Amino acid sequence: MKNYFILFYLLVTSSCTYSQQETHWTKKDIGLYIENGERQGFQYFDSAGNEFGYRYVTATIYNDTIIPVRIEIDLTKQYFQPCSTDSVKMNVFLLPRALTPERIQKDASMSEALKHFLDTANKATNLFGKFLQPLETCVITFGVLTSINHKDPVQFGLISKGHEYEYFYYVHDNEIKQIAAKQNPFALSLGIEFTAVKNLENADCFLVIPCGQISFPKQ
Numbered sequence: 001m002k003n004y005f006i007l008f009y010l011l012v013t014s015s016c017t018y019s020q021q022e023t024h025w026t027k028k029d030i031g032l033y034i035e036n037g038e039r040q041g042f043q044y045f046d047s048a049g050n051e052f053g054y055r056y057v058t059a060t061i062y063n064d065t066i067i068p069v070r071i072e073i074d075l076t077k078q079y080f081q082p083c084s085t086d087s088v089k090m091n092v093f094l095l096p097r098a099l100t101p102e103r104i105q106k107d108a109s110m111s112e113a114l115k116h117f118l119d120t121a122n123k124a125t126n127l128f129g130k131f132l133q134p135l136e137t138c139v140i141t142f143g144v145l146t147s148i149n150h151k152d153p154v155q156f157g158l159i160s161k162g163h164e165y166e167y168f169y170y171v172h173d174n175e176i177k178q179i180a181a182k183q184n185p186f187a188l189s190l191g192i193e194f195t196a197v198k199n200l201e202n203a204d205c206f207l208v209i210p211c212g213q214i215s216f217p218k219q
Contacts, residue, residue, distance in 0.1 A: 032069055033062040036157030046119055051148040054118060056095060058141045059158040063132040071138060073212040075126035081150045082194060083205035088150055091121040092209060094128055095141035121145055142190060151194035151205050159191045169193045172206040179208045188212040
């Protein structure tokens, strides 16, 4: 399942790679598009043998405008597992460019580098800022590391205020939209829905993390 929504700059006036003139899945107007991929991941054991759920998703940003657009991401705060009574922290981070899923798949030796990164994910530098030039595409990979004893991030992606997108979250789609709608029009958030492992009917936790903004250069 993919989450598609459109940010029209005319209406609402690390870990990033670029390519020229990428084509969005549907081009109806000139604008800035954000497209979330499917949630992926695997179970991960740290150096002490503790088990975690490692989940990640890629958000592709298409600048199909005639002006540069600045994308800023900040995931430096601490986050707590929702619906938890023991205040368990979880790691939410940007995956370094060298460890993007495509590179890991093509180079088996990169798996050790990924393991080292996950071992120290709580110390990662999670600030990102870049001007996305006209007709450029940026792919950002977000990762979430949670204890196996707590709810699993079953779906997550990059969202923003007032921009319609296809049905995306399994249970809390409306609630997450309502929270995003109260934010600044140019604010970016990471919406995460949690569920108990192998129990989709119990997806009773969600979290919306303010994580960045979009801005346009002064003309």
